[in-house]
Amino acid sequence: MKRFADKTVLITGGTSGIGFATARRLLDEGAYVVITGRHETRLDAALARLDAAPERVLAVRADVASLADLDRLMERVDAWRGGIDAVFANAGVGVFKPSEEMTEADFDHTVDVNFKGVFFTVTKALPLLRDRASIVLNASWTLHRGLSVASVYSASKAAVHNLARTLGAELAPRGIRINSVSPGYIDTEMYREFNTDPEVEARIVADIPLGALGHAEEVASAVAFLASSDASYITGQDLVIDGGVLGSVPSQDPSEDPSQDAAQDAAQNPASPPSQTPDPDPASASAS
Structure with a gap:
């Protein structure tokens, strides 16, 4: 029996990157899948x-x-299906600038999609969620580490994880579990579009203990686990998928070369016009 046989799963931002890989994974595991995006x-x-x-x-x-x-x-x-068994609130955006250059519009757009959008995706889905359903929120490893030019983005992703913790307690009486995933450097379409400098990528990979960029399918595997009954006693947690970056010391102190630090930030989360990832408008290299 496939883990998601006859289950209905909603995935926001499902047209590329992590969202698309998760849709494909859950279809393979028997699910009925709803994907969203901003462009027909x-x-x-x-x-x-x-x-x-x-x-x-x-x-x-x-x-x-x-x-x-x-x-x-x-x-x-x-x-279409009369109920939902799992939600992957994946859509998000990134605006990356020094804090003093962030405009009110930048701030509002980031928070509107990354925090408000995730919160209301969950709350609007609640009437359709079946008891013992699962919710997975896409956060980011940046919530665990201070990064230059990512103050609002990182704060919005920290809010996403805190939603997983607080809503995990609130929804527990219905048996509904809610967790977050925090992808690191993930090789998606957006990553390849915005990181075209081999030297920057070499520095990024040098700081990843497993020695390679992650793949969207690896994040999808983590999402599938958390959304499945295999994780039936896990709620309110954050699963980091970063190849060991957070548990290691960078090969070079970024403060020694701020320009390289900014370049790494841009490769992970390139600045972009307003968009929703992983809808392949420019936004986040990891689609997170």
Whole structure:
């Protein structure tokens, strides 16, 4: 029996990167999957790449920062499957600048998608969540380490993990579990689009104890575990998928060369126009 046989899973930001890899993984494990994105053309392309039976996948255009969009999303899911067994709140954005250069619009956009969007994705889904459902939130390893030019982004991701802890306690009486994942340097489409400097990548890889970038499929495996009954006694936790970065000492103190520190930050989380990852608008290299 497949772990997600006849289960319904909602994945926000599911058109590329970690969200897409998770959709593919859960389809392989028997799930009915709902993916969201902000652009119809990218949703259509994702459906073609997933190559699943039409009755197994529902694609819905939705911006998680819009409560009206979330209401419409839940109506579509309810009409399609009548309930939800797991949610992966994955959509997020990144704006990376020195703090003194952050505008109110930058701040609001980051918080609207990364924190407000995640919170209301969960709360709007609650009426559809079946008892003993599972929720996984996409946070980021940056919530555990101070990084230059990432103050608002890191704070928004810390808020995401704190939601996992507090909502984990709140939803426990229904048997609903909620956890977060914190990806590190993940080799996604966005990473390749924005990190074109081999020297910067060499420095990044040198600071990863496992000696390589991660892959979206590896994060998807972690999400699948937390969303499954295999993690039935785990809630309120954060699972870091970073190749050992947080547990190691960097090969060079970033303070010795701030320009290289900023370059690494940009490779991990390149600055971008407003967008939702992993909808492949420029946003976060790890799609987190």
